[in-house]
């Protein structure tokens with residue numbers, strides 16, 4: 001299912017924080033949204049999904065998202081924000097089951113398809129052993145995996161995650177990216193904000209590069225994520241070898 005963000009101009013406190021053209025995300029692809037702190041990555045997603053209270057004519061499979069019912073939206077687009085909240089402590093399995101609300105399910109009320117989706121999501125995020133634990137007893141990385149599990153349990157055709165890898169250890173970061181790739185390979189439209197350029201280089205099909213609220217590039221990862229674009233955008237030096245991308249240090253190290 002295609003996901004198309006129309007041209008956006010957004011301002012906060014009198015300052016333009018976003019000024020972007022149409023951005024189309026492709027079905028069957030994993031797209032990484034990259035850019036330095038404050039580039040506008042979260043604001044772009046929040047605005048596109050109507051989370052900032054402003055109208056936005058985002059198109060999902062050709063239909064305006066804002067014209068769909070809440071349930072229909074949730075069936076099409078699953079969104080994991082950068083700072084997800086958990087209103088009250090639940091068991092892990094019940095928290096993941098919240099991902100099934102668009103299908104009339106919830107904690108303790110799971111039909112076969114819901115049960116299957118929840119179990120698969122727990123398995124994919126290696127949380128099966130934690131299923132009966134209270135969410136407020138989880139470590140930071142375990143809690144991050146719980147939120148990813150809830151995203152996956154929706155089985156929505158469009159998955160959007162804002163920095164899902166931030167608090168994961170390296171093995172779980174790679175596992176997450178492999179999982180997102182697998183979701184894209186199943187035909188889903190997968191969009192994720194990342195800060196780890198090596199992960200983006202290794203796993204993303206496409207990259208959207210933002211800087212100071214503007215879109216500076218959008219295309220195939222190998223075309224966009226070049227050492228010169230990285231130096232210009234982030235002020236760091238990077239090398240690309242057969243082993244992958246490695247950030248080697250500041251682009252302009254201070255003189256000793």
Ligand SMILES: Nc1ncnc2c1ncn2[C@@H]1O[C@H](COP(=O)(O)OP(=O)(O)OP(=O)(O)O)[C@@H](O)[C@H]1O
Nearest residue numbers: 012013017035036037038039040041042043044082
């Ligand atoms: N409500 C607000 N009021 C004032 N400034 C805001 C508001 N919301 C966002 N901004 C500013 O807009 C800019 C973009 O913020 P945004 O959270 O989208 O950046 P980001 O690219 O996701 O950054 P990060 O990588 O640090 O998460 C930042 O400079 C931020 O301070």
